[in-house]
Amino acid sequence: MIDLRSDTVTKPSAAMRRAIADAEVGDDVLDGDPTVRRLEARVAELLGTESALFFPTGTMANEAAIWCLGKPGTELFVHEDAHIVDREKGGASALSGMAPRLVRGAPRVTLDTFKASVRAPSGYLPRATLLCIENTHNGGGGIVTPAAELQAIAAAGRDLRLNVLLDGARLWNAHVATRTPLADFARAVDATMVSFSKGLGAPVGAALAGSRALMDDVHEARRRFGGAMRQSGVLAAACLYGVEHNIARLADDHATAARFAEIVRTAPGVAVTTPETNIVMVTVPATTTPLEVERRAAARGVGIALWDTTRVRAVTHLDVTIEQVEQAARSLVAVLADAA
Numbered sequence: 088m089i090d091l092r093s094d095t096v097t098k099p100s101a102a103m104r105r106a107i108a109d110a111e112v113g114d115d116v117l118d119g120d121p122t123v124r125r126l127e128a129r130v131a132e133l134l135g136t137e138s139a140l141f142f143p144t145g146t147m148a149n150e151a152a153i154w155c156l157g158k159p160g161t162e163l164f165v166h167e168d169a170h171i172v173d174r175e176k177g178g179a180s181a182l183s184g185m186a187p188r189l190v191r192g193a194p195r196v197t198l199d200t201f202k203a204s205v206r207a208p209s210g211y212l213p214r215a216t217l218l219c220i221e222n223t224h225n226g227g228g229g230i231v232t233p234a235a236e237l238q239a240i241a242a243a244g245r246d247l248r249l250n251v252l253l254d255g256a257r258l259w260n261a262h263v264a265t266r267t268p269l270a271d272f273a274r275a276v277d278a279t280m281v282s283f284s285k286g287l288g289a290p291v292g293a294a295l296a297g298s299r300a301l302m303d304d305v306h307e308a309r310r311r312f313g314g315a316m317r318q319s320g321v322l323a324a325a326c327l328y329g330v331e332h333n334i335a336r337l338a339d340d341h342a343t344a345a346r347f348a349e350i351v352r353t354a355p356g357v358a359v360t361t362p363e364t365n366i367v368m369v370t371v372p373a374t375t376t377p378l379e380v381e382r383r384a385a386a387r388g389v390g391i392a393l394w395d396t397t398r399v400r401a402v403t404h405l406d407v408t409i410e411q412v413e414q415a416a417r418s419l420v421a422v423l424a425d426a427a
């Protein structure tokens with residue numbers, strides 16, 4: 088199968104597996120794991136923050152950040168199809184007692200859509216304490232919020248005394264696509280989540296980065312949420328390998344995604360996003376459904392993911408070549424032509 092369902096499907100390479108095998112480890116709950124410490128220091132250095140903490144998953148890192156930066160009984164601003172609101176099983180409400188205030192319209196949060204979602208304070212309405220921004224924005228088709236715009240949106244949030252969380256699961260892609268230092272994104276916000284298990288090819292792992300004071304709180308929350316791990320250097324070694332070897336090559340994934348979109352756009356009745364990074368969203372014709380397209384593509388050996396009621400998603404990554412991506416795109420065109 089040519090698997091474009093997600094960039095999370097990548098398998099650790101032989102070199103990454105060697106790094107895992109060679110990892111120096113210790114108990115990270117007792118007195119520290121040296122490889123985890125190295126990873127955390129490297130992430131803090133890249134993001135220009137005082138500190139960073141390793142997490143098993145991006146979801147746990149996001150939810151720990153929401154716990155620390157939000158407040159029960161208050162609202163968090165979040166785009167209507169952001170991972171935090173749509174794909175974390177209501178975690179912000181269930182774990183931190185927060186209600187989402189959806190930022191609607193446009194394929195990602197913009198300064199205008201954020202401002203339009205802010206209501207005048209009132210004795211009836213819940214207060215808001217947090218603004219979450221996803222960059223790149225998955226549901227919009229891996230689109231980038233440029234650092235200057237992110238800074239402007241975050242500043243507007245701060246004017247309202249909101250804390251700001253950046254869900255940067257694919258911030259690496261935004262950094263490569265815009266050639267902007269990672270720190271230019273991270274310094275706009277209070278906490279940045281980055282993931283190692285997507286384009287960087289590690290089997291698991293994420294980090295949360297921010298000020299030392301915030302990370303002290305996050306350290307407690309991580310333990311409370313069950314994310315304090317023991318000899319986790321075996322995982323951190325894979326993540327470090329990804330950080331040191333697989334960031335610059337994300338440009339290849341962006342190029343293959345552009346080629347995929349170019350081919351799929353020739354199918355009748357589709358709307359295809361113009362990828363800024365490694366994600367392509369395809370709105371299927373009204374004569375079929377995303378579920379049907381997903382099934383028929385799978386029958387032809389192509390993995391694409393059902394995204395919502397109108398779209399399927401394809402994601403390029405380090406385990407697929409340009410030839411495979413072109414072949415997958417042609418198969419998808421055939422599926423869509425059959426459905427027209």
Ligand SMILES: Cc1ncc(COP(=O)(O)O)c(C=O)c1O
Nearest residue numbers: 144145146147170221225254256
């Ligand atoms: C934008 C975004 N945020 C957070 C996550 C969560 O990461 P994890 O799968 O490590 O929990 C994902 C995963 O796909 C994501 O796409």
